Amino acid sequence: MEEADVAQRWIAEWEPEDPGFWAREGRRTARRNLFLSVFAEHIGFGVWSLWSVLVLFMTAENGFALTPDDKFLLVSVVSLVGAALRLPYGFAVTRFGGRNWTVFSALVLLVPTGLAAVLVRNPDTPFWALLVCAAVAGLGGGNFASSMVNINRFFPEREKGWALGLNAGGGNLGVATVQLAGLAVMGAAGVAHPEILPLLFVPALLLAALLAYRRMDNLAAARTQRGVHRAVLRDRHCWILSVLYVGSFGSFIGYSFAFGLVLQNDFGRTPAQAAALTFLGPLLGSLARPVGGRLADRWGGARVTVGAFLGMGLGTLGALGASAAGSLPLFVAAFAALFVLTGLGNGSTYKMIPGIYAATSASREEGRRRAGAVIGISGAVGALGGVGVNLAFRQSYQATGDGVPALSAFLAFYALCATVTWAVYLRRSPVAADPVWA
Template sequence: MTDESGSTKAAAETETEAGAGARRRAGGRWIERWDPEDAEFWAASGERIARRNLAFSVLSEHIGFSIWSLWSVMVLFMGPEYGVDPAGKFFLVAMPTLVGAVLRVPYTFAVARFGGRNWTVFSALLLLVPTAAAAVVMTPGTSYTTFLVAAALTGVGGGNFASSMTNINSFYPLRKKGWALGLNAGGGNIGVPVIQLLGLLVIGTAGAAQPRIVLAVYVPLIVIAALCAALFMDNLRPVTNDTGAAKDAARERHTWVMSLLYVGTFGSFIGYSFAFGLVLQNQFARTPLQAASLTFIGPLLGSLVRPVGGRLADRYGGARITLGNFVAMGAATGVVIYASAQRSLPVFLVGFIALFVLTGLGNGSTYKMIPGIFQAEAVRRGLEGEAAAAYGRRLSGAAMGLIGAVGALGGLAINLAFRQAFETAGSGTPAFVSFLAFYAVCGVVTWFVYLRGAGRGPAATALASGADAGEEDRRPVYAQV
């Protein structure tokens, strides 16, 4: 009875504080107290509020990913009359990746500066700019430079990922971050195959001369996403920018190790998503309609399994899942290389789609590792309880922006590798060989840094319990993250 009364009181206090914060701060609803690690607070009201914000964060990020990948669809509408060769198209779809990667850093800090809800509204409405620009320029005779500028504008959709993940990371307790971040990212990633499916529908019904239909569909969706964010999301007052945390995160070797691993997982996902249709057209002579009918499958499956990667990491440890994933990605790439050399489309599709699924699993497991790693670092430094949790939240939140930005650059590298391979060899095989070598490096790094010598010892016990590891062994068992 006492627990029930306490929970009711905590819920009432949270709602009262949220309302008071909204009155004190202009520009949206602010929650003044937020402590997801407090079990009573979480059960009383925290989980309900976090789920509501997660749902509408997914919606906004989903639309952002669709606009970010817009030109992977637009190039399928660009026939010979547009005068853009295959190498030019690969570079065109690489531009959004570059801009999106750069924008992820300021977008990460925008959440604390303006509030997660406020920034979600603004960043969603900003998607109208690249959508309108594409509608204006999608006509034969437009200069290639103009196409590049219009494609670069869609990079704002890539920035949405960083602000969304940083925001949701603040809402959830450490024990639930893998699932929550995986669901948030996976729901956003699905924006890639959804816009590709829409492109297929338009090409199959209205024809390849009607790209503006795709754009017309997204304008009202963008407005709906912004409106829902304004009505149903919250800002967290305790979340503040900490430039010192950003500097500390940049000095941490784990930030850059995880950036490398994220290049291998998310960089592969977004790079393959943008390039898949062009590879099918140029290596296997598929028509735009034939390419579009296959392009969406890989990104769809990769997006759907991302929360599964987070869940597996929650249960078995992110490092273990990530290592196994890179081994499997290497095997799938070997299949793709064989099929590419043999010009076997069915085998190529099996290998490539398997790669997409594995990038999705790896996306979930690597992002789960980030908060766990910095929590383990806190234990290694002798911190305990809330002090250790605060240190982990501070560093992981700052690191996520940097890791997300560097990881997205992997998509740029993949498209540039394909551009060079097709320009020099007329095939994507050389590019796939380089990807295989990179996955091998990622696997070795994962094992060496996070799994080598892992076992149950004092540090592992400290990580699990929050107790001091002792002087003899302060090395965290990263297999547990």
């Protein structure tokens, strides 16, 4: 590399499929970038999920006059902005480099954390200002796409299920982290000091930026031509995989944001009682994601994905039954199962992407470029599922006073996702069924 490239930590040649290169230096470099990416993405997810906890602090006893509709709207705005930013964030990695963008994307999150610390201290803050602050927190949602696009290029095809699953699962754990941190703040200071929670992320963001600056790398080979994004937008696999990701990841992030509010509305839980339960689902779902990737490495992404959606349907039926019976333990158990299955489905769906494009592209390099573009696009579309989940719950409570209509709609969608996966990737196509490719 030239001296200027060394200073900016650009790697000009990267051949992970070459066994000699991988054993000699590739594995060590890839794993270093993976672990640092996981940390930065973890903190980004925490900031993105911040408002799922802050709304629990905003009670009448604490001086806030927010309705359940207002709170669902706040978390929906966060989800929407995060989803909208995933595509440009994914493209930014191919333009500016994974290491450079990780530094920037960590530092920019100081803005929403600082704004939140100022605004949530005052119960008289106008609702529009809270909406703007929540929208800015959506910047954290874009970090996932840039991290996944970056890590996808570092690993060989045979290890991508594990690597992408670990990267995404470690990032997803940020949801559980912020919810546990919120519970700790409530336990130590009560609900009267919500500003403490966003301030906890300031040193973590500075550390993530510093570690990325000092130890991560940019891959010159990861620079994607603009035409690749246009090409995959015309490809049916891009949109089918995006719909599947709406069902898996959209459910994960949507339930993560909504679960505490549902417990308050349906079961009368206090903020502390709700916070004591909300972290469980995101924790289990995040830990299950790399397992889903590993299972897909062995058994095929499509097979695992179909199984995950069928299981999610059963979990939704369990939640409907628990809601009808008014049983909180059964409801929490059903949602815990749902979170685990969304994690498995997240890992297996993302494993399908590089496998399908490796098998259907004219060359290995073309397959890598197309897979990177689809990872960014499907991540953006899939995150919109989180918006849909929260808006569905909002409408459900407006119309009937409970979450049954929303859960019924989710059940129908999971059935559709399972059917589509089976029909497109298992019934006729050996590509996504083969563990080598899926």
